[in-house]
Amino acid sequence: MIRAALSLFFAVLAVPAQAIEIQEVTSPGGITAWLVQDDSIPFVAVEFDFKGGASLDAPDKRGAINLMTATLEEGAGKRDSVAFAQAAEDLGARFSFDVSDDVLTVGMRALTQNRDETAALLAEALTQPRFDDAAVERVRAQVQAIIRSQETDPQAIAAKEMARQAWGDHPYATSINGTAESVAALSRQDLVAAKNRVLARDRVVVGAAGDITPEELGMLVDTVLGGLPEQGTAPLPEPADLQLTGGVTVIDWDSPQTVVSFAGPGLPIDDPDYFAAYVANHILGGGGFSSRLMTEIREKRGLTYGVGTGLATGLYGQTWQGGMSGSNATTGxxxxxxRQEWDRMAQGVSDAELADAKTYLTGAYPLRFDGNGAIAGILAGMQINGFPIDYVDTRNAKVEAVTAQDVQRVAGRLLKSDRLRFVLVGRPEGIAATDPALTEVLPVE
Known part of the structure; x- marks a missing residue:
């Protein structure tokens, strides 16, 4: 969940400083889409984001939405998986289907000359998926392989334990993949039910970029989405209450290194202090080799190859978190x-640190903003996060407006080491668990 939340927000923050013209389009069927029109090449990219994502799994059906999403391209209507793939190839089209805790994402890439046929084919995948036994079993085996791999991955083990402690009985507390047992028990009916919980017009946003007019986009949107139900069969998730407490959890793992995961309270994107926290995070641990944590832990002492922090801004819950790995002997x-650097942020930052952070954050042109596909994703992400349509024109000004006092204030509000939870996977020395050490690793959920 955390990686997904970070990637979604960073993709949105990737918009460059120069203005781009975003048009708001309303389809004849009443669906809103944002468009950056560019007819320089005969190609269009469209992204459809459905709010709720895998957090809409039914009780006792964890992993159903993930399995369903991965099977949408395995045949639709009269076409089995091979025929569907051949039809897409014949059109020069590309589809993508992905899901996170917050969003189910459907991507479409089409040549202008085949745009309408591509939209019709995608509509079949969303409204008439076959869920054939052979295809479902093939994808199920892939998911089960991922689950088995995570059971022996210290990073995944740490993430699982942190999520369990952080989110209680909210879906954020467990993996979107489900467990080996829950995935094995899923039936075709469960996949159909999962589709109806999340794929609906009341929870979709649309971003598009490329060779298409507003009128043409409106028709395309209705072609793709018009056959979906107006409302999903499940309500959108409730906000998650962060349940982390300060302390140390140790999971015994036979390795010369310890994986260190740590997290504390974060804040939502619409919080007035968000951009101050965004700048503060860059100085603390998000700025690579220029960050304080990298300077103190790697550069000065050589205790790790890398350490970093990030603001995990899920739609339903947020943390300020980080991670590293290093020798067992120096983990403590x-x-x-x-902890020291976490607290030191509240003492303030230098003018040079602030200026360098703002220069980087406003001046860097992220690789994600590269072509129509990336632009379509950014437009959809802006809507998911509730940003206004002029965000691309105002984002840099918000970063530039952050003062040293703003950084100090948000650090004093959130960066308190006694609220940090550490999850250590390994056999760390120089530090003791503040709650019973976990000597038996449970399967990753």
Whole structure:
């Protein structure tokens, strides 16, 4: 969940400083889409984002939406998986289907000359998926392989334990993949039910970029989405209450290194202090080799190859978090330094640190903003996050407006080391668990 939330927000923050013209389009069927029109090449990209994502799994059906999403391209209507793939190839079209805790994303890439046929084919995938036994079993096996792999991955083990402690009985607390048992039990009916919980017109946003007019986009949107139900069969998730407490959890793992995961309270994107936190995070641990944590832990002491932090801005819950790995023998020292730097942010930042952070955050042109596909994703992400349509024109000004006092204030509000939860997977030295150490690793959910 955390990686997905970070990637979604960073993709939105990737919009460059120069203005781009975004048009708001309303389809004849009443669906809103945002468009950046560009007829320089005969190609269009469209992204459809459905709010709720895998958090809309039914009780006791964890993993159903993930499995359903991965099977949407495995045949639709009269076409089995092979025929569907051949039809897309014949059109020169590309489809993508992905899901996170917050959003189910459907992507479409089409040549202008085949745009209408591509939209019709995608509509079949969304409204008439076959869920053939052979295809479902093939995808199910792939998911089960991922689950087995995570059971022996210290990073996944740490993430699982952190999520369990952070989110209680909210879907954020468990993996979108489900468990080996829950995935094995899913039937075709469960996949149909999962589709109806999330794929509906009342929870979709649309972003498009390329060779298409507003009128043509409106018709395309209705072609793709018009056959979906107006409302999903499940309500959108409730906000998650962060349940993390400060302390240390140790999961015994036979390795010369310890994986260190840490997290504390974050804040939502619409919080007035968000951009101050965004700048503060860059200075603390988000700025690579220029960050304080990298300077203290790697550059000065060589305790890790890399350490970083990020603002995990899920739609329904947020954390300020980070991670690293290092030798068992020096883990205690590294954790002490993380705590010290966490608290030191509230003492303020230098003019040079602030200026360097703002220069980077306003001046860097992220790789994600590269072509129509990336633009379509950014437009959809802006809507998911509730940004106004002029966000691309105002974003840099918001970063530039952050003062040293703003950074100090938000750090004093959120960056308190006694609220940090550390999850250590390994056999760390120089630090003790503040709750019973976990000597048996449970399967990753």
């Amino acid at each position: 020292q590294a954790v002490d330094l993380i």
